Amino acid sequence: MKKVILFLVLSLITTGVFAQKNKAEVLYFKAQLPCCQATACNSLEQEVKLIIEKNFTKGEISFKQVALGDAGNKVLVDKYSAKSQTVVIVNTKKKTNNSVDVSDIVRRYARTDDKAVFEKELVAKIKESLS
Numbered sequence: 001m002k003k004v005i006l007f008l009v010l011s012l013i014t015t016g017v018f019a020q021k022n023k024a025e026v027l028y029f030k031a032q033l034p035c036c037q038a039t040a041c042n043s044l045e046q047e048v049k050l051i052i053e054k055n056f057t058k059g060e061i062s063f064k065q066v067a068l069g070d071a072g073n074k075v076l077v078d079k080y081s082a083k084s085q086t087v088v089i090v091n092t093k094k095k096t097n098n099s100v101d102v103s104d105i106v107r108r109y110a111r112t113d114d115k116a117v118f119e120k121e122l123v124a125k126i127k128e129s130l131s
Helices: 002-015 035-054 071-079 103-114 115-130
Strands: 023-030 059-067 088-094 096-101
Touching: 023 035, 023 071, 023 096, 023 115, 035 059, 035 103, 035 115, 059 071, 088 115, 096 115, 103 115
Parallel strands: 023 059
Antiparallel strands: 023 088, 088 096
16 A cells, blocks of 8 residues: 555656646736826736736746735835836746846837847746756
8 A cells, every 4th residue: 555655646747746836926016107198008017917828838937917006015126126117027946036136128129129039038038047
């Protein structure tokens, strides 16, 4: 009986049931902005979200909008010194959180409007955080 239980446990471990996958979350910090600024911010948020959906599987990367004005998000806002359009990749590896601020890539895209370069750089940063 002990051999059967040991075999089942080893089987589950090797098939990945107990294996912890690296998961990443992309946090998009957003403020309540006046009309014209809100349109640009919403558009940028959609671009980031679409790039994630296009290049990664659903369980691999998650996207989360974080409202700067929401009191429940104060800890996150303070932790990442976030302002409007701050984008942070948070990766959990073996119960350790690592983060990379990619806001510079987002700001550069907002200035140049070069979607191909933006997608390439953002995807590279996310993949780098997963490895």
